[in-house]
Amino acid sequence: MIDGYEVAQPLDKSKKNSKREVLPGEGSSIAKAWLAALKTSVRRDPISVLPYGSPATSWLKDAAPSELKFYVSESVSRGAQFFGRSVTSVITYPGQPKANIPRVVQDNYKLIRKQITALSNVLxxxxxxxxxxxxxxxxxPNLNRSELIALDEIYNSDFLRFENKLRLIVGKYRVTSEREKIPVTLVNDFDVELKVKLVVTPLNGKVIATPIPxxxxxxxxxxxVEIPIRVMASGSTTLLTQIKSETGVLLKEPVQLPLTLSVISPITTWFTTGSAIILLLAGVVQSVRRIKRKRV
Structure with a gap:
C-alpha cells in the first residue's frame, strides 16, 4: 500500500541536477536508488495506493469531498505512470489513526482551499x-497536534508567498481637480499570462469611479492602471479595489485606496451660487417693500 506522495516527491528530486550534490549519494542519486528499490520490491505484487498525502478521509468526506476525489485520482494516475501498470485505490488502511485535526488547521485548510479554487480561474x-x-x-491523521500546527504554519507561509505573486500596489492621494485619474500598479510575478478585472467601488458618494476595461x-x-474618478464633494473617501477573474470571481482580498478630496465640485458651486442668488433676491424684495411703505 503506497501513498502517491511517496512516489511523487522522490521522483521530483531524481529529476534535479545531480552535479549540485554536496556529497555522493545525496539528493537526486539517493532518490533514484530509492525509486529503483521500490519498483523491484513490488514487481510481482498487486499495488494499492492511498489518496495523495494520506489525508484524513473521514474528515474530508464531509469538509471537502471533491478534493478527496482529486487526491485519489492523482495518486492513482501517478502510481500507474510510475509503476507502468494499473494500480487500485484504497481510501484508508487497517489501523489508521483517528483524525484529530486542530481547529486552526481545519479553518486554514478551508481558507486556502477556497483561495486555490479562486486562483484556478486564471492559473x-x-x-x-x-x-x-x-x-x-x-x-x-498520522501527525500529532503540534506536528500539524507546525506543518500548517510552514505551508501557510509558503502559500502566501505564492498567492502574493498577483498583487495590487496603491498609494495615498490628494485630489485637487474635479476629474482625475488615480494610478495603481498591478503586479504579475507568475510565469503565465493573466486575464483579470479591476473593480473599483467608492465607499461613499463623494466620488464616482468609471469602470475599467x-x-x-x-x-x-x-x-x-489609471482609475478615472469624478469628485462630487470635498472631504475624504476610500476606493475599494478588487482583482477579479473575467467571470467575476474574487482573486485577492480587496485593497483600500484612501483619497483626500480638496475640490469645490460643480454641485457645490451651483449650490453656493444658488444660495447667494436667493439671498440677493430676498434682499432686493425687502428693499422694494421698504420703498413702497415709505411712499404710502
Whole structure:
C-alpha cells in the first residue's frame, strides 16, 4: 500500500541536477536508488495506493469531498505512470489513526482551499497543482497536534508567498481637480499570462469611479492602471479595489485606496451660487417693500 506522495516527491528530486550534490549519494542519486528499490520490491505484487498525502478521509468526506476525489485520482494516475501498470485505490488502511485535526488547521485548510479554487480561474492546473495537493498533508491523521500546527504554519507561509505573486500596489492621494485619474500598479510575478478585472467601488458618494476595461497581465510584469474618478464633494473617501477573474470571481482580498478630496465640485458651486442668488433676491424684495411703505 503506497501513498502517491511517496512516489511523487522522490521522483521530483531524481529529476534535479545531480552535479549540485554536496556529497555522493545525496539528493537526486539517493532518490533514484530509492525509486529503483521500490519498483523491484513490488514487481510481482498487486499495488494499492492511498489518496495523495494520506489525508484524513473521514474528515474530508464531509469538509471537502471533491478534493478527496482529486487526491485519489492523482495518486492513482501517478502510481500507474510510475509503476507502468494499473494500480487500485484504497481510501484508508487497517489501523489508521483517528483524525484529530486542530481547529486552526481545519479553518486554514478551508481558507486556502477556497483561495486555490479562486486562483484556478486564471492559473493553469500545472501552476497550482502542487499547492492543491499539498494541503492534503495538513489533515494527515498520522501527525500529532503540534506536528500539524507546525506543518500548517510552514505551508501557510509558503502559500502566501505564492498567492502574493498577483498583487495590487496603491498609494495615498490628494485630489485637487474635479476629474482625475488615480494610478495603481498591478503586479504579475507568475510565469503565465493573466486575464483579470479591476473593480473599483467608492465607499461613499463623494466620488464616482468609471469602470475599467478588462486587463491582460503579461508573465512576470507590472502594469500601471489609471482609475478615472469624478469628485462630487470635498472631504475624504476610500476606493475599494478588487482583482477579479473575467467571470467575476474574487482573486485577492480587496485593497483600500484612501483619497483626500480638496475640490469645490460643480454641485457645490451651483449650490453656493444658488444660495447667494436667493439671498440677493430676498434682499432686493425687502428693499422694494421698504420703498413702497415709505411712499404710502
Amino acid at each position: 493553469p492546473l500545472e501552476t497550482i497543482i502542487n499547492y492543491r495537493l499539498g494541503i492534503a498533508g495538513l489533515t494527515n 478588462d486587463l491582460t497581465l503579461a508573465p512576470n510584469s507590472k502594469l500601471q
